[in-house]
Amino acid sequence: xxxxxxxxLLAAAAAASAADTNPVVELRTGxxxxxxxxxxxxxxxxVANFLRYAKDGFYNGTIFHRVIDGxxxxxxxxxxxxxxxPARAPIANEAANGLKNERGTIAMARTADxxxxxxxxxxxxxxxxxxxxxxxxxxxxxxxxxxxxGFEVVQRIAQVPKTRVGPFADVxxxxxxxxxxxxxxx
Numbered sequence: 001x002x003x004x005x006x007x008x009l010l011a012a013a014a015a016a017s018a019a020d021t022n023p024v025v026e027l028r029t030g031x032x033x034x035x036x037x038x039x040x041x042x043x044x045x046x047v048a049n050f051l052r053y054a055k056d057g058f059y060n061g062t063i064f065h066r067v068i069d070g071x072x073x074x075x076x077x078x079x080x081x082x083x084x085x086p087a088r089a090p091i092a093n094e095a096a097n098g099l100k101n102e103r104g105t106i107a108m109a110r111t112a113d114x115x116x117x118x119x120x121x122x123x124x125x126x127x128x129x130x131x132x133x134x135x136x137x138x139x140x141x142x143x144x145x146x147x148x149x150g151f152e153v154v155q156r157i158a159q160v161p162k163t164r165v166g167p168f169a170d171v172x173x174x175x176x177x178x179x180x181x182x183x184x185x186x
Contacts, residue, residue, distance in 0.1 A: 008032035018114065024148065024184040025054055029064070030177045034123075035184070036106055036145050037133060042097040043144035046108050048119070049091050050144065051183060056084065059181040067169050068121075069158040074109050074122040080175040082165045087118035095133040095140030102127050104147040104154075114139035123154050155177050 009047075019059030025037040040047040054058055059076055062085065066074035093114040101107055105124050108117035122141075147154060151162050161173045 002027055012178050016146055021121050022145075023051060023186045025051075025060075026180075026182045026184055027150075028179045028182065029153065029157070032150060032180065034153050035148045037148045038106075039097075039099060039143075043094045043142055045091045045142035046094050048055070049088075049108075049117075049119075049181065050121065052088075054181040054183055057180075058087075058119060059178050062178045063170065064176040064178070065168065067158055067160060067162055067172055067176070068125075068170050072122040072128065073125050073154060074120060075176075075178055077110075077118070080177065081170055082108045082171065085119070087120075090116045090118050093117065093139055094142040094144070097142065099143035100127075101129065101131040101141060101143055102146075104151055105143045106147070107131070107143045108150050108157035110141065113138040125154065125158050132155040140147045151161060 018096050023040060025036050027034045027036060038047045038050065041087065061079055063075055063078055063080055064073045064075035065078040077087065077107060093110065099105065101124050103124055103126050106121055107124065109120035109122050110117040131141040160171060162170050163173050165171045
């Protein structure tokens with residue numbers, strides 16, 4: 001019994017230590033702030049990509065442009081008026097990292113090309129296991145972090161009225177602006 005307790009305590013300490021070393025960012029929106037822990041060990045390319053965009057100030061002034069209650073909220077690529085920002089070259093898909101598209105996780109958005117993720121990301125509102133590898137397209141969507149605080153903000157964003165803007169559906173009527181993405185710890 002004492003041996004099992006010691007093993008549990010050591011495992012908990014190791015997990016806490018790993019969590020303390022993960023980068024944390026704050027995503028400040030017009031509807032509140034969301035703190036996100038990034039899993040650099042499991043998704044190094046996705047985390048490095050996201051942090052580079054954050055350091056460059058790229059996300060400041062972008063919007064959550066695709067909001068589907070009961071599914072996810074997506075942002076990081078458009079400014080108000082659905083003006084797309086030019087992004088850097090795409091990164092390789094890291095969906096095979098073992099992380100799942102569970103409620104509260106953040107993942108890289110992409111096109112039908114599995115290696116097309118650039119700046120856009122989404123936060124899962126529910127468990128979206130159909131997006132895990134292997135997904136119906138065989139590739140999945142790379143999870144690279146989890147909301148630590150502020151999930152209620154994510155849920156409020158999901159509830160805003162939506163409309164269609166040109167070819168884009170599920171666009172908030174009033175833009176939900178990402179005012180800043182700040183790196184709290186790296």
